[in-house]
Amino acid sequence: MLLRTSPTSPFVRKVRLAADWLNIPLELKPADTADSSDSLRLENPLGKVPVLITDDGETCFDSRVILAHLDQVAGGGRILPADPKARLAAMRLEALADGLMDAGILVLYETRFRPEDRHEPRWLDHQKGKMDRAVDALEHNPPRADDMTVGTIAVACALGFLDFRFGGRWRESHPRLAAFQDAFAARCPAFADTAPRA
Template identity: 50%
Template sequence: MLVLRSSPASPFGRKVKIVARTLGLIDRIDIVATDTSNPDDRIRAVNPLGKIPALEIGDGETLYDSRVIVEYLDWLGGGGRVIPADPAARFAALRLQALCDGLCDAALLQVYEIRLRAETERSVRWAELQAGKVSRALAFLEAAPPAQVTEIGQIALACALGYLDLRFEGRWRADHPKLVAWLDDFASANPAFAATAAH
């Protein structure tokens, strides 16, 4: 049995869970709720960075981060299913994943700035820098939403938008109608998206 250490709110963990469901591998994975802020949580023993998600694959081996785990799951599922084999399609999918993961990173840093720093220690400039990354990524994607296929780039985008809904009250929706429609279509075509939502 594989062991996935994650948390319900993690967009990166959600990406891995959607991939596992899409590939029919979810029944082979034990999902363990993880608290990265707890020094006694096992995550620090299996990933020196103490970050999630982390996938224990047996014999003391652990894979991290989400991009590496997704590569492993795609291979385990036969290859070329969520990460295309054709080079042009593959690198387009990986580039989209990188953009959407970067969007998530910037959103997470904004959340951490509030959650982990006292109000007197917070940097408005830092928060604005991260918000700018999110804004530019959304504008880029709104101008040309990706094709409606279930590949890693699209899965990463759905998770990024879902995280903005969760942590930023869906404020992105007002100025990005094409992405709202895109996410609705993705969710309709991929039941794994609703099944992995944080509550």
């Protein structure tokens, strides 16, 4: 299977970690989301990564759909629990982590694509509030690093994204979450291998 990638996308990292954990080989093909001639826009009309192209030519996007597909390819119940209650908990955790990453990306775009004198403080505060509440909620009820699910993978990638893009400032005031991140990284060697590089 082929994965359209970007070297700094935390959502691509989610897919790569899941595939590695499930022993599913992926061929990586970089995509340029800003290039209208890139075939990415044919593979995903939204023009976003990641996109998984299966061996029979089907496309899967976004990262949540791809992780569910990879779990199915691996026989099911590996990272997406079969038990309904556990499945819902893993999916809810994944949604929280994905929302944290989405808000962080919106903060980056506001500061990257607008001159500083045109930044919208209310918009930035709104997105930063989402990020702060998500990290606080995770600190209050941190995931277990020994429970490899779509949720724990997403949380690890979200925290890695905060380390990479926001200087890891969350760590000092969230010790339980930092302990989760360190334990996850120790358990999953691919976490270091997939770390974004500027």
